[in-house]
Amino acid sequence: MHVTDKIIAFMFISFIGIITILNMITDDIFFSEQENRILNQKPTFSLENILSGKFMDRYESYISDQFAWKKSWLQIKAVSEKAILKQESNGIYFGKDGFLLEGYKEPKAQLHKNIEYINYFAEKNKDIDSYVLLAPTSIEIHKEKLPIFAQSYSQRAVMDEVNAQLLNSVQFIDVSYSLRNHGNEEIFFKTDHHWTMRGAYYAYIQAAQTLGFEPYSIGDFELETVSDDFYGTYASKVLGHPVIPDSIELFKPLTDPSYKIQYEDNKELSNSLFEWSFLKKKDQYSFFLNGNHSLVTIKSNIRNGRKLAVIKDSYAHAFIPFLANHFEEIVVIDLRYFHKDVHAFIRENDVKEVLFLYNVVNFTTDSNLIWLKK
Numbered sequence: 001m002h003v004t005d006k007i008i009a010f011m012f013i014s015f016i017g018i019i020t021i022l023n024m025i026t027d028d029i030f031f032s033e034q035e036n037r038i039l040n041q042k043p044t045f046s047l048e049n050i051l052s053g054k055f056m057d058r059y060e061s062y063i064s065d066q067f068a069w070k071k072s073w074l075q076i077k078a079v080s081e082k083a084i085l086k087q088e089s090n091g092i093y094f095g096k097d098g099f100l101l102e103g104y105k106e107p108k109a110q111l112h113k114n115i116e117y118i119n120y121f122a123e124k125n126k127d128i129d130s131y132v133l134l135a136p137t138s139i140e141i142h143k144e145k146l147p148i149f150a151q152s153y154s155q156r157a158v159m160d161e162v163n164a165q166l167l168n169s170v171q172f173i174d175v176s177y178s179l180r181n182h183g184n185e186e187i188f189f190k191t192d193h194h195w196t197m198r199g200a201y202y203a204y205i206q207a208a209q210t211l212g213f214e215p216y217s218i219g220d221f222e223l224e225t226v227s228d229d230f231y232g233t234y235a236s237k238v239l240g241h242p243v244i245p246d247s248i249e250l251f252k253p254l255t256d257p258s259y260k261i262q263y264e265d266n267k268e269l270s271n272s273l274f275e276w277s278f279l280k281k282k283d284q285y286s287f288f289l290n291g292n293h294s295l296v297t298i299k300s301n302i303r304n305g306r307k308l309a310v311i312k313d314s315y316a317h318a319f320i321p322f323l324a325n326h327f328e329e330i331v332v333i334d335l336r337y338f339h340k341d342v343h344a345f346i347r348e349n350d351v352k353e354v355l356f357l358y359n360v361v362n363f364t365t366d367s368n369l370i371w372l373k374k
Contacts, residue, residue: 087147090237095145098244099190100234101138106153107364115165117369118356122170124343131355132166133173133207134159134363135195135315138188141179155360162363173210175203189246192232193359194285197251197318204322211355213326221251226276230284248284250274257301257325264295265337273298273321288317294337298330309333309346312357313366319357335368342372 087094093101122130139146140155156176163172179187179195179202187199195203201218208215227248235243261270268290275290289296292314307329310316316332324330331349333342346354358366 092237093150099145104152111364114369117372119167121372122167129353130170133357135359136176173207175206178202178206191235200318224250226250227279260299262297263293296332302328307351309351309354313362315359316357335371
């Protein structure tokens with residue numbers, strides 16, 4: 001072997017050895033503020049895990065999450081990607097005007113299972129008015145922001161497919177055209193997968209026609225920017241790349257309604273639909289409705305006898321504050337955490353209207369709607 005080859009081999013082996021030692025002596029991190037998620041922890045070593053192959057899969061994920069100097073390596077990776085003019089990183093496209101956009105893949109069998117679960121619910125609860133609202137994500141509304149040759153499956157096609165397969169008794173609420181008509185406004189965050197409260201407002205205007213109430217005009221709200229340094233989930237996926245933060249806009253009704261909110265999982269009580277403490281944290285979107293909870297009950301000073309259940313993902317959090325002005329009571333159910341008998345719960349609480357509210361991407365992949373049949 002040539003001397004130069006020996007030196008290169010020695011340096012490579014030394015580098016691997018140093019990184020291995022650093023990974024062994026560095027304390028594991030439980031939660032990453034930058035990525036806004038719980039990191040994988042060291043998997044349990046057992047014969048069963050070894051034979052099934054789960055140990056190596058989990059260990060690979062663990063090493064990826066807990067890699068020493070991870071932030072520095074990500075910055076180096078970002079610099080190299082920028083140098084070769086790469087337009088995508090970790091599934092996120094670098095779009096025009098500062099937009100980060102996540103590619104959407106053609107849905108698989110889970111989509112049809114979730115349609116089946118909703119139809120099962122509607123068939124079992126024929127005396128309840130059932131609605132489905134699927135919100136498109138930013139990549140569907142802002143296709144013109146995508147870099148050249150970037151690919152994303154049509155969410156419009158998926159929404160049409162869902163609408164066609166739902167039972168006639170289930171009313172589909174299509175908000176995509178309303179959002180597209182306001183595409184020149186800030187209806188989606190540029191660094192996050194959620195819509196803004198402004199985007200949720202235009203969806204609310206459209207949904208009011210089906211849900212049967214007179215929506216508030218935009219002039220009925222006091223508009224306030226409550227944050228100008230929000231870095232969302234997309235920003236967390238492209239760490240190391242320069243990203244311009246988002247602003248968070250609040251729509252506050254001028255009528256000054258009153259609410260009583262109960263969070264079932266931690267027994268917390270509140271009189272606000274917004275949790276201001278989150279604006280000082282990484283997860284600023286949890287400002288809306290205090291983040292994710294298994295069950296939330298919202299009682300307003302509206303006295304019209306209408307009780308609504310919202311079975312949802314986190315897109316509902318910026319939407320529900322608008323609904324709260326038109327229903328006496330709203331129960332918010334997150335099937336990721338709520339594993340009781342949904343049908344019994346709705347009957348016991350005398351709920352007569354149910355809204356399923358998900359973004360299209362999550363609806364096509366979420367396996368938790370199976371709890372509608374448990």
